[in-house]
Amino acid sequence: MTQTPPQRPLRVLAAMSGGVDSAVAAARAAEAGHDVTGVHLALSANPQSFRTGARGCCTIEDSRDARRAADVIGIPFYVWDLAERFREDVVDDFIAEYEAGRTPNPCLRCNEKIKFAALLDKALALGFDAVCTGHYATVVTREDGARELHRASDQAKDQSYVLGVLDEKQLAHAMFPLGDTLTTKDEIRAEAERRGLAVAKKPDSHDICFIADGDTRGFLASRLGTAEGDILDESGTKVGTHEGAYGYTIGQRKGLRIGHPAPDGKPRYVLDISPVNNTVTVGPAASLDVTALSAIKPRWCGTAPEGPGRYTAQLRAHGDETPVSAVMTDGELSVTFDAPVRGIAPGQAIVLYDGTRVVGSATIATTVRRTEDTSAGV
Numbered sequence: 341m342t343q344t345p346p347q348r349p350l351r352v353l354a355a356m357s358g359g360v361d362s363a364v365a366a367a368r369a370a371e372a373g374h375d376v377t378g379v380h381l382a383l384s385a386n387p388q389s390f391r392t393g394a395r396g397c398c399t400i401e402d403s404r405d406a407r408r409a410a411d412v413i414g415i416p417f418y419v420w421d422l423a424e425r426f427r428e429d430v431v432d433d434f435i436a437e438y439e440a441g442r443t444p445n446p447c448l449r450c451n452e453k454i455k456f457a458a459l460l461d462k463a464l465a466l467g468f469d470a471v472c473t474g475h476y477a478t479v480v481t482r483e484d485g486a487r488e489l490h491r492a493s494d495q496a497k498d499q500s501y502v503l504g505v506l507d508e509k510q511l512a513h514a515m516f517p518l519g520d521t522l523t524t525k526d527e528i529r530a531e532a533e534r535r536g537l538a539v540a541k542k543p544d545s546h547d548i549c550f551i552a553d554g555d556t557r558g559f560l561a562s563r564l565g566t567a568e569g570d571i572l573d574e575s576g577t578k579v580g581t582h583e584g585a586y587g588y589t590i591g592q593r594k595g596l597r598i599g600h601p602a603p604d605g606k607p608r609y610v611l612d613i614s615p616v617n618n619t620v621t622v623g624p625a626a627s628l629d630v631t632a633l634s635a636i637k638p639r640w641c642g643t644a645p646e647g648p649g650r651y652t653a654q655l656r657a658h659g660d661e662t663p664v665s666a667v668m669t670d671g672e673l674s675v676t677f678d679a680p681v682r683g684i685a686p687g688q689a690i691v692l693y694d695g696t697r698v699v700g701s702a703t704i705a706t707t708v709r710r711t712e713d714t715s716a717g718v
Contacts, residue, residue, distance in 0.1 A: 442687025591683030
């Protein structure tokens, strides 16, 4: 099955972040004959601070880069202020999830709530047919007209994991011009240079866009304050202290500040985070092994699957696939792993695949550890 080209020129709104991928995507959409308009999303209420190297995005610098790229491509360009919506749906959600002891994925939430909800809704209201982004993923149109989300042709750059929240309606209006390109990132940059786009050599943004210095713990502390608590081992013995349980995530090894080594001399990892009593529990790596999980808030990229099924699952944006059995029961997704998987944190997304097709995603609620008989809401 291959990506089906559109049968007619479309009115396309190209989301332009100011980076090389979205600029090339917009250029390709225009070159394909579509009526393209570029838009940069102003997502920060105080965008005066410039990015630091490859960290951060959505600054004044980025909006200027996007405008210059649009001028070179020869398309209209606008800046839309979605800062308040971004703060409510992404930043506040991020803070609340960490405060509750969970580990959120803000990029996935941004795609769900901002780029393919707030932006798409506004685009459709203005008469656009599709929203174009620089994500590496592929939309396939079946013979019956239904659309499916698939991995990018180059799986090394695949970003379908963070798009697994898109539903059937959103997929119907999504365009990813880079998804079926078997090229390296260097070749994308070379294409940008050939097109005269000044962003050709601009570093990719990484980490969390609204935490430009990369200090997640410091960002959370500035909003949640400090709250000293205990770090415990699996027996409940105090082995250290912390200044806020929100500053830790399941599977974390570094920065634990434990005063003395474990009896066996091996490293210890965060196993549990309890915001109720403000404790962090640590233990050996083997105690991170998860055999099953339950997930809530499922979102299907098409028709919801019926009955139990066999899939592969991805648990991190750049993680490997792992074989699973999954079934929906009373609105909750139950997943069993063929082999134990290490370091899964509630709040993360699990994305199910059938081959290269994205079936859907859900938010991890509880996990079952290999040594446990029942699930633990860790």
